[in-house]
Amino acid sequence: MNELLRAFLALLQRDLLLAFRHRGELVNPLLFFMIVVTLFPLGVSPEEALLRKIAPGVIWIAALLAALFSLENMFRSDFDDGALEQIALSPHPLAVLVLAKVLAHWLVSGLPMLLMAPVLALFLALPGPAVYALEITLLVGTPLLSLIGAIGVALTVGLRRGGVLLTLLVLPLYIPVLIFATNAVAAAAAGMPVEGQLYFLGALLVLALTLAPLATAAALRISLS
Amino acid sequence: MWNAIWLFFHKLASPKHFYRIAGKLIPWLGGVTLIFMVAGLYLGLFVAPPDYQQGQSYRIMFVHVPSAWMSMFIYTFMAVLSAIHLIWNIKLADVMVRGSAALGASFTFLALVTGSLWGKPMWGAWWVWDARLTSELILLFLYLGYIALVSAIEEPRSAARAGGVLILVGVVNIPIIHYSVEWWNTLHQGPTVTKFDKPSIHFSMLLPLLLMALAFQFYYFTVALMRARAEVLDRERRSAWAQDVVEGA
Numbered sequence: 001m002n003e004l005l006r007a008f009l010a011l012l013q014r015d016l017l018l019a020f021r022h023r024g025e026l027v028n029p030l031l032f033f034m035i036v037v038t039l040f041p042l043g044v045s046p047e048e049a050l051l052r053k054i055a056p057g058v059i060w061i062a063a064l065l066a067a068l069f070s071l072e073n074m075f076r077s078d079f080d081d082g083a084l085e086q087i088a089l090s091p092h093p094l095a096v097l098v099l100a101k102v103l104a105h106w107l108v109s110g111l112p113m114l115l116m117a118p119v120l121a122l123f124l125a126l127p128g129p130a131v132y133a134l135e136i137t138l139l140v141g142t143p144l145l146s147l148i149g150a151i152g153v154a155l156t157v158g159l160r161r162g163g164v165l166l167t168l169l170v171l172p173l174y175i176p177v178l179i180f181a182t183n184a185v186a187a188a189a190a191g192m193p194v195e196g197q198l199y200f201l202g203a204l205l206v207l208a209l210t211l212a213p214l215a216t217a218a219a220l221r222i223s224l225s
Numbered sequence: 226m227w228n229a230i231w232l233f234f235h236k237l238a239s240p241k242h243f244y245r246i247a248g249k250l251i252p253w254l255g256g257v258t259l260i261f262m263v264a265g266l267y268l269g270l271f272v273a274p275p276d277y278q279q280g281q282s283y284r285i286m287f288v289h290v291p292s293a294w295m296s297m298f299i300y301t302f303m304a305v306l307s308a309i310h311l312i313w314n315i316k317l318a319d320v321m322v323r324g325s326a327a328l329g330a331s332f333t334f335l336a337l338v339t340g341s342l343w344g345k346p347m348w349g350a351w352w353v354w355d356a357r358l359t360s361e362l363i364l365l366f367l368y369l370g371y372i373a374l375v376s377a378i379e380e381p382r383s384a385a386r387a388g389g390v391l392i393l394v395g396v397v398n399i400p401i402i403h404y405s406v407e408w409w410n411t412l413h414q415g416p417t418v419t420k421f422d423k424p425s426i427h428f429s430m431l432l433p434l435l436l437m438a439l440a441f442q443f444y445y446f447t448v449a450l451m452r453a454r455a456e457v458l459d460r461e462r463r464s465a466w467a468q469d470v471v472e473g474a
Contacts, residue, residue, distance in 0.1 A: 151394055155387050159377050168373050169391065172366040173398050176405035183409065204401065215394050218311075222386045 007092045008100045015104035018077075025073060030112050033066035037120045048125045055124035056185035059134065060141075062120075063113055064174050067145040068167060070109040074101060074150060075157045075220070084157075088224055094217035098154075102146050102213070110142030126189065133188030137181035140201040147205075147212040148173050154219035176204060238315050240457045241466045247450045254450065258443040265436030273430045282346050287433055289339035291441040292332045293357075296364055297399075299329035299445065303371075304396035307389035317453075319385040320460070322392065323375065324452035328445055330368035337361055356407040363402050367395045381460070 019026055040058045041051060078084040087097055117138055121131045152170035156162030184197035236242040269287040276283040303322045310318035340358060341351050352358070371391055378384035426434070461467040 151390075155374060155391060156377075158383075161377075165373055165377055168366070169370045172363050172370065172402075173394070175363055176398070176401045179405045179409045200405075207397075207401075211397065215390055219387060219390050222383050222390065225383060 004092050004096060007090065008096060011087070011097055011100040012104050015101055016107065019104065019108040025070075026108055026112075029066045029070035029109055030116060032069055033062050033113055033116065034120065036062040036065060037123060041123070051124045052126060052189065055121065055126045056130070056134065056182040056189070058124065059117060059120055060137075060178055060182050060185075063117075063138065063142065064145065064171070064178060066113060067109060067142065067149060068170060070105070071146075071149040071153050071166065071170070072163065074105050074146075074153050076153075079157045079223070084220065085224055088220060094220065095213040098150065098213045098216045098220065099209075102143075102150050102216075105150070106143050106146040110138070110146060113142060114138045126185075129191070130185050130189035133194050134185045136194075136198060137184050137201060140198065140205055141177050141181045144177050144201070144205050144208050145174065147208040148177075150216040151212055151219055154216045154223060156223075157220070158223040177201070180204070238317055240317065240461050240464075243317055244454055244457050244466075244470065247454050251447055251450055251454075254443050254447040258440055258447055261436050261440035261443060265433045265440050268429075269433030269437060273433055274427075276430075279347065282343065285339050285343045286430075287437045289336060289343055290434060291438040292339065293336040293361065294438055295441050295445060296329060296333035296336050296361065298442075299325050299332060300364065300367070300392075300399065301396065303329065304392050307392040311386060311389045311393075316385075316460075317457070319389065320453045320456045321449060322388065323385070324449045324456055325445075326368060326372050326375070328448060328452075330365060330372065332441075332445075333361060333365040333368060337365065356403075356409065359409075360399075360403045360406045363406070364399070367399075371395070 037058055040054065044050065044054065075084060078087070088094055090097065114135065117134055118131055121134055126134065149166075149170050152166050152173075153162075155169065156166050159165065180197045180200045184194040184201070187197065188194045237246060265287065270284060273284070275281050303325050306318040306322045306325075309315055310322065337358070340361070344353065344358075345351050371388055374391055375384045375388040378387055458467055458470065462471075
């Protein structure tokens with residue numbers, strides 16, 4: 001058990017270190033997140049009432065796309081240089097090691113989005129309680145995006161043009177997250193309780209935490225074989 | 226008795242016997258399809274009375290409802306076969322999955338198109354973001370995702386196993402997607418056949434509907450076996466029996 005924990009932490013540390021050595025790659029999805037949200041007032045209308053109404057959907061869709069954008073990095077470079085094979089060959093269960101990589105991915109992509117969201121909410125004139133709800137949905141929802149996305153990346157990592165295919169595989173699976181999260185934010189903006197939607201997101205997170213690493217590990221072994 | 230059944234399944238799992246048995250079954254399945262479909266269409270289009278609310282246009286139900294059922298049945302069936310393939314490594318299960326995907330996508334598409342044609346006179350719009358329509362559309366995306374993934378991977382064994390994992394992930398997600406979309410927005414009429422109390426559909430309409438559902442089911446098995454047969458022949462093209470079949474034909 002202790003060995004496993006040490007392997008988990010070592011992998012987490014390594015992935016975080018690698019991410020900080022490539023700061024450009026770290027920042028790009030966040031810039032993407034911000035620019036996509038900025039496009040909506042320019043493209044749809046700068047009118048405040050309308051912006052407030054579409055804000056939850058806009059921010060969340062931008063978050064989905066930004067997460068998708070950063071997913072590619074999760075296994076690609078490790079696959080190219082053979083590190084992924086070494087990880088798969090280790091005596092520890094691959095699902096647990098996958099979880100370390102997913103956690104690292106969330107820390108460098110989901111967490112910054114969480115920090116950036118209030119600014120974007122300000123751009124789109126979201127009222128205070130809705131910003132609070134938005135933060136909670138992002139806190140529960142972005143790990144879900146990393147977990148589900150990991151399955152898609154693991155399935156496509158061996159392919160030369162995996163990018164578009166990844167979108168096709170992963171986005172339909174993101175739909176429940178999108179629905180519950182935007183529903184919660186919209187309800188909060190209307191002054192209604194949001195516990196129901198948040199409990200659902202929580203339940204989805206628990207389900208994904210238990211099943212997604214297993215599916216990702218299986219998919220990785222297929223891509224490596 | 227059990228031994229005989231066991232032997233039958235063992236034989237079925239070998240490509241050569243599968244090819245032969247499927248070849249014998251296909252004409253029968255096709256015949257049954259034809260009988261059910263003619264009976265269902267006749268009873269549905271000529272015998273069943275017009276609906277007291279929807280007039281004649283409800284008759285599109287006899288195509289719409291079975292194809293929606295089939296779209297879900299085929300996905301579930303593909304998931305079961307994928308599990309069989311991943312666990313016991315029975316290649317024929319994957320052959321059936323591969324043959325079913327395009328059929329499932331077609332039934333889903335048919336359900337969407339007929340639903341749209343039905344929706345225009347009933348709801349006044351070709352497309353509404355109703356729960357069932359939306360989840361059916363997402364199901365179509367899942368089918369297309371599977372087809373895209375499988376055709377993108379060149380190595381047939383990895384393609385089969387990666388596709389299997391994707392199908393299993395999708396089948397976990399289908400109920401989640403279904404309920405999330407249902408609670409999000411609903412306009413579609415409630416279930417009329419599968420309610421636990423008495424069906425609220427008259428027998429004269431229920432009978433053709435069930436006949437059409439059976440016809441679609443048999444049609445699926447007929448075409449899936451035909452496709453699987455072609456696939457088996459292609460995969461086994463180096464083996465002696467496959468070359469015998471091709472040269473004998």
